[in-house]
Amino acid sequence: MPTIKTIDDLERLREKAKKVKEMRDQTGKTQIVVGMGTVGIAAGARETLKAILTNIEEKHLSDIILRQTANIGLVGQDPVVQVTLPGAETVTYGKITPAMATRIMEEHVVQGNIVQEFQIDA
């Protein structure tokens, strides 16, 4: 896939993705949520989310639903990241730096192994 430079490229990408989508199961998506409340932002949630984006970009990951939420409600654990693999329970991670986010992307999102040392009780 060549790099996207114009709106036309986006439209071509859309056509391609349509075909792929038809062949694939709709439910097979991984959801990643980043807590973006005031405390989360002050604790570095923007940089954590940026690291997740960079990983999606570099690892060419697809079928990922990325969401931010104002408040996950886990005081003192910001930045909080939650990962839900298709058909699996939501796993909550606390105090996640960009470097830790990269490990979560590699080990949990790509390989399916929960990074237990970053996990917290939600």
Added chain:
Amino acid sequence: MRELSLHILDIAENSISAGASGIVVSVREDLKADELCLEVADNGKGMSPEMLASVLDPFTTSRLSRKVGLGIPLLKQAAEACRGFLRVESELGKGTKVTAKFQHSHIDRMPLGNLEDTFLTLLLGAPSVHWVFNYQYNQQSYRFDDAEFKEALGEIPLSDFRVIEFLSTTIHNGIAKVINITTEKGVVYANN
């Protein structure tokens, strides 16, 4: 907060929480007038006059899980420390507009910081919102409206890895062109 961009992110998060379907974020730097102006306008649920009157109180929040809402008071304090002000206009059912103005050259004014990461975070973190980002530096301005991109993409998510790169480059180039300096992608602008 270390950067004004993080304040913008925080205020815009309030707009998302208020159920806004359209949010316009504007940043204006006017060196001649010695002003830096931030504005976040949304079409969310808005606030009653009572809520509006109490919104600058650090102990006001619409959240039930935690009784601390610091975002707006923090920005107000930052603006007032720099010969500026913060203004909140809101109407129930119509939306809310938050404006913060700073003396641009004030020694206590925190740097604008990484505006492009703030825009990218908002766009990708809340893709169902119609986002418009305005950045003006003196006479030059850049406007990003996500509508044309979303229309072209259709059902492809913004978080598709190919699209992320495109959007981040688009926003980066747009901002860099306005301030007319060459920067590495993602680097905080030195003159801010």
